[in-house]
Amino acid sequence: MIKSNYNIIALMSGTSLDGIDIIKVNFSLIDKWMFNISDAKTVKYPKEWKIRLSQLVALNSDELKEIDLEYSSYLALVISNFIDEHNLQAIDFIASHGHTALHQPERGLTYQIGNNQILADQLNQKVICDFRVQDVKFGGQGAPLVPIGDQLLFSEFEYCLNLGGFANVSYRLNDVRIAFDICPVNIVLNYYVSKINLEYDDKGELASNGKINESLLAELNQLQFYIEEPPKSLGLEWVDINVIPLIDSFKLQIKDVLRTFIEHIAIQISKILNLKNSKVLVTGGGVYNEFLMHRIKYYSHSKIIIPDNEIVEFKEALIFGLLGVLKERNEVNCLRSVTGANRDHSSGKILMPKNQL
Numbered sequence: 100m101i102k103s104n105y106n107i108i109a110l111m112s113g114t115s116l117d118g119i120d121i122i123k124v125n126f127s128l129i130d131k132w133m134f135n136i137s138d139a140k141t142v143k144y145p146k147e148w149k150i151r152l153s154q155l156v157a158l159n160s161d162e163l164k165e166i167d168l169e170y171s172s173y174l175a176l177v178i179s180n181f182i183d184e185h186n187l188q189a190i191d192f193i194a195s196h197g198h199t200a201l202h203q204p205e206r207g208l209t210y211q212i213g214n215n216q217i218l219a220d221q222l223n224q225k226v227i228c229d230f231r232v233q234d235v236k237f238g239g240q241g242a243p244l245v246p247i248g249d250q251l252l253f254s255e256f257e258y259c260l261n262l263g264g265f266a267n268v269s270y271r272l273n274d275v276r277i278a279f280d281i282c283p284v285n286i287v288l289n290y291y292v293s294k295i296n297l298e299y300d301d302k303g304e305l306a307s308n309g310k311i312n313e314s315l316l317a318e319l320n321q322l323q324f325y326i327e328e329p330p331k332s333l334g335l336e337w338v339d340i341n342v343i344p345l346i347d348s349f350k351l352q353i354k355d356v357l358r359t360f361i362e363h364i365a366i367q368i369s370k371i372l373n374l375k376n377s378k379v380l381v382t383g384g385g386v387y388n389e390f391l392m393h394r395i396k397y398y399s400h401s402k403i404i405i406p407d408n409e410i411v412e413f414k415e416a417l418i419f420g421l422l423g424v425l426k427e428r429n430e431v432n433c434l435r436s437v438t439g440a441n442r443d444h445s446s447g448k449i450l451m452p453k454n455q456l
């Protein structure tokens with residue numbers, strides 16, 4: 100009989116580069132999937148890794164392969180420390196997203212580093228990973244992948260909104276799950292505050308003291324991406340080409356850039372959350388940007404619900420864990436309605452440690 104209870108470790112490294120989210124979680128299937136997170140931690144990147152990961156786009160394929168190996172080995176160390184710290188035993192497998200190095204689905208390309216065989220070998224554990232590649236091979240965007248988890252674990256909410264490096268949303272429309280990236284969020288805010296040596300704009304304080312530049316706001320709101328129909332996704336490359344040069348051309352003070360960009364985010368999000376009185380589950384580090392949340396609430400007619408910190412911070416890791424479980428069961432974990440692939444499919448690579456092959 101197929102198992103219905105899984106003890107796993109799940110990991111996610113998001114675009115904001117704040118660190119590696121790692122959790123120990125139990126999934127059990129009763130009438131629906133239930134979960135229980137027993138341990139959770141964000142392992143901050145050492146400065147050196149943060150710099151290296153922020154420069155991946157510039158690397159050639161040999162350099163990428165080399166850093167992939169090193170990063171896989173680094174992840175193995177992070178996981179093994181987590182196992183020791185929490186004295187974890189009887190783990191069924193590790194589900195890991197890795198870190199996105201390249202994402203150009205229109206060229207058939209997406210590359211997450213950290214999914215190398217040495218991860219399984221070094222840990223001597225089964226690893227399920229590399230969830231995006233097959234979707235791109237099937238003509239999909241390879242992202243977002245979290246919506247299947249929104250559907251299976253958080254179906255009581257009309258919308259699931261995540262405010263990470265980018266804002267993404269998922270919701271049901273005529274019994275089909277729709278999801279897409281809305282606009283950049285922390286990836287842009289963090290970039291500008293890094294110029295004054297801050298990691299992020301705590302609570303949105305700086306932004307709240309800035310002034311909106313109406314011309315920049317109008318130009319941001321007119322970017323072509325916003326009128327495209329889903330499925331659609333954003334990557335760092337898009338921000339580097341379309342957003343940063345535009346903002347820089349205005350030569351504004353940082354607080355005014357932040358203020359204008361926050362208004363832009365709130366406007367773009369409000370265009371999506373247009374179902375009156377709906378419940379919106381909001382997660383991701385952007386939740387802690389109080390000024391951003393204030394502007395989102397100002398424009399929105401929905402009920403904004405912020406869950407406890409564990410879900411705010413670890414929902415993506417949780418769902419990549421679920422993707423691993425679904426792959427293990429050979430069940431669908433990528434929805435064509437979301438990614439635009441030519442079929443629903445069970446995506447991911449299973450790495451067995453060498454000595455268990």
Ligand SMILES: Nc1ncnc2c1ncn2[C@@H]1O[C@H](COP(=O)(O)OP(=O)(O)OP(=O)(O)O)[C@@H](O)[C@H]1O
Pocket residue numbers: 112113114115116117261262263264265285288289298299300301302303382383384385387388389415
């Ligand atoms: N107190 C705070 N005030 C303002 N912003 C905050 C605060 N705490 C966290 N953030 C923002 O949240 C970011 C981290 O968010 P999160 O971990 O959800 O992103 P991510 O997982 O890397 O992104 P993605 O989901 O797009 O891959 C930080 O880099 C910062 O910009």
Ligand SMILES: CC(=O)N[C@H]1[C@@H]2OC[C@@H](O2)[C@@H](O)[C@@H]1O[C@H](C)C(=O)O
Pocket residue numbers: 113114199202209241242243244245246263264265267280332333334415
């Ligand atoms: C290619 C890639 O890594 N995309 C990430 C990124 O970060 C946010 C947004 O862009 C989303 O599309 C996706 O991650 C989430 C977790 C997802 O796949 O659902």
